Amino acid sequence: MEHAGWIRDTIESWVGEYLDAAAGHAIAGSIVPIAEELLVTYLFQACAVRGIPPGELEKRDLKEALLEGMQSFKLAEKLRKRVPQTIGDFISDLGRRGRLFDGEVLGKYVGALREAYLDATAEKPKPVVRPADKIGRNDPCPCGSGRKYKKCCMSGMP
Numbered sequence: 001m002e003h004a005g006w007i008r009d010t011i012e013s014w015v016g017e018y019l020d021a022a023a024g025h026a027i028a029g030s031i032v033p034i035a036e037e038l039l040v041t042y043l044f045q046a047c048a049v050r051g052i053p054p055g056e057l058e059k060r061d062l063k064e065a066l067l068e069g070m071q072s073f074k075l076a077e078k079l080r081k082r083v084p085q086t087i088g089d090f091i092s093d094l095g096r097r098g099r100l101f102d103g104e105v106l107g108k109y110v111g112a113l114r115e116a117y118l119d120a121t122a123e124k125p126k127p128v129v130r131p132a133d134k135i136g137r138n139d140p141c142p143c144g145s146g147r148k149y150k151k152c153c154m155s156g157m158p
Contacts, residue, residue: 007047008040011054015039018093026089031082038073038083039090045069055099062091062110067120080121084114 015036019027027035046057046065066084075083088111095103119126135142141152 007053008044011040011043018090027086031079031086041073042070042087057100059109062106063113066110066113066117071121080118084117085111
């Protein structure tokens with residue numbers, strides 16, 4: 001990413017100002033120790049999506065950074081649930097400060113991605129659900145031959 005050093009410095013400055021301001025003090029207790037690293041990492045990931053400065057971020061950048069870029073940020077379940085709202089509040093604050101166009105809307109958008117984020121970062125994969133009932137031995141063969149499944153395709157003979 002071009003100007004990566006300048007972008008990181010800008011992001012760190014914005015995050016520091018946010019955390020020092022009244023809005024940053026409203027962050028929920030258990031996420032406070034990692035808030036700075038979380039917000040800097042997230043915003044840098046969002047900028048890296050298209051290689052742009054933080055003031056030009058759009059929905060697609062924020063979504064990709066949350067659902068794909070934050071995969072390596074391993075957190076306990078209790079903290080993971082707070083990530084989208086914490087990031088959304090920060091993005092909204094950037095909008096109020098005039099640093100990100102439409103930041104209030106973008107912040108709400110990030111907060112609304114909570115379930116998608118939790119699914120994307122879940123440690124256990126979702127179980128595969130069979131779309132149809134299992135074929136029984138005595139059911140008609142699905143190949144359409146009219147014979148029972150056990151006498152047709154189950155045995156490997158068409």
